[in-house]
Amino acid sequence: MGVDKNSIKCAVCTKNSCMRGTVIRIKDYYVIVCNLCALKYNYGERSMKKIIGIDPGLKGGIVGIEGNELKFAHNLPTFIFEPLSKQHGRLTDKNALHAIISGFKPDLIVVELPRGRSNLKTVINYGWSVLGAITAYGDCELIEVAANSWPPKLNLPKGGTKEQKILDRAKFLEGLGYTLPKNKVGNYRDGIVDALCLAEVGKVL
Ligand SMILES: [Zn+2]
Numbered sequence: 227m228g229v230d231k232n233s234i235k236c237a238v239c240t241k242n243s244c245m246r247g248t249v250i251r252i253k254d255y256y257v258i259v260c261n262l263c264a265l266k267y268n269y270g271e272r273s274m275k276k277i278i279g280i281d282p283g284l285k286g287g288i289v290g291i292e293g294n295e296l297k298f299a300h301n302l303p304t305f306i307f308e309p310l311s312k313q314h315g316r317l318t319d320k321n322a323l324h325a326i327i328s329g330f331k332p333d334l335i336v337v338e339l340p341r342g343r344s345n346l347k348t349v350i351n352y353g354w355s356v357l358g359a360i361t362a363y364g365d366c367e368l369i370e371v372a373a374n375s376w377p378p379k380l381n382l383p384k385g386g387t388k389e390q391k392i393l394d395r396a397k398f399l400e401g402l403g404y405t406l407p408k409n410k411v412g413n414y415r416d417g418i419v420d421a422l423c424l425a426e427v428g429k430v431l
Contacts, residue, residue, distance in 0.1 A: 236260035238267065246379050248430045261379060261430045265402055268293055272429045275333040279425030282337055282356040283348060284316050287417030288323070290330045291425045299407050299418045300326065302356075314347070318355035320362075327363045335360055336428035338420070339370040369431060376427045388416075395419050402426070 235242040237257035248264040249256055264270045273293065280288045286302040303322035306315065327335070337356065340348045360368060377384075383394050396406055396414045399422055406422070409415050 234258050234260065236263055238263040238269075246381060246430070260381075262381060264430050265294075265380075265426055268429075270429050272334060276330060277425045277428045278327060278330060278332040278335045279421040279423070279428065280335065280337040280356065280360075281417045281420035281424065282318070282340060282352050283417065284318065284351065285417055287415065287419075287421040288326060289418060289421045289425055290326075290332065291422070294403050296404055296422070297330065298326075299415075299422070301415070301417060318351055318359075320355040320359040323356065323359035324362050327359060332366050334367045334369065334428050336369045336371060336424045336431075338376070338424055339372050341372065369428060371424065371427060371431070376424065379427050379430055380423060382423075392416050392419050395423050399423065399426070 233242060234247040236247065236259050238259045239262075241260065246261045247258040248261055248270045250259055250264065250269040259269055264273070268274060276290065276292050276297075278288060278290050280286065280302070282302065284302070284304060287299065288302055289299045290297040303319040303326070304316045305319045305322075307317065337360065340352050377391075377395075380395075380398060382391075382398060386394065392414055396419050399406060399419065404422065406414055407418055
């Protein structure tokens with residue numbers, strides 16, 4: 227057993243078990259804080275910026291935050307083009323998506339990058355519609371993160387079913403002070419939970 231190179235001592239909560247950290251500046255000093263403290267207390271250079279998080283799946287979501295304030299949360303807008311609905315079914319409505327983005331004027335967009343085992347339709351929809359709308363806006367920083375790369379940055383538990391993952395993520399977000407929108411039967415909305423996690427990841431990347 228060697229020393230874990232990722233292990234840090236957080237300058238705020240003083241725990242040294244934190245696996246990921248963010249360098250912050252306090253007056254003339256630079257200190258390392260764990261990502262949880264960075265997000266909880268809005269440290270870090272991106273913490274007060276306007277950030278959009280997008281889960282780009284066809285049942286995905288889009289949220290906008292400023293600091294730790296949730297400004298909006300929508301299902302990703304979609305439409306059905308009837309003549310081609312048998313081949314293509316539902317597609318992302320890139321005009322609506324562009325309108326949401328340009329209405330909020332974000333400083334940063336963080337979007338999950340589908341690849342590898344994602345199905346082809348998801349990948350094509352991402353490139354044409356989701357990335358198309360983001361690129362058409364253009365006037366902000368863009369970060370694409372792979373699905374398996376961001377949960378460790380929030381120290382989220384590993385493994386578990388899809389349902390358990392959403393519960394873990396929702397609990398994490400509520401711990402940061404967010405009130406999460408729920409569906410009609412009182413469950414968390416997967417796409418919104420993931421989009422909000424992605425927005426938070428943007429503060430500590
Ligand atoms: Zn800490």
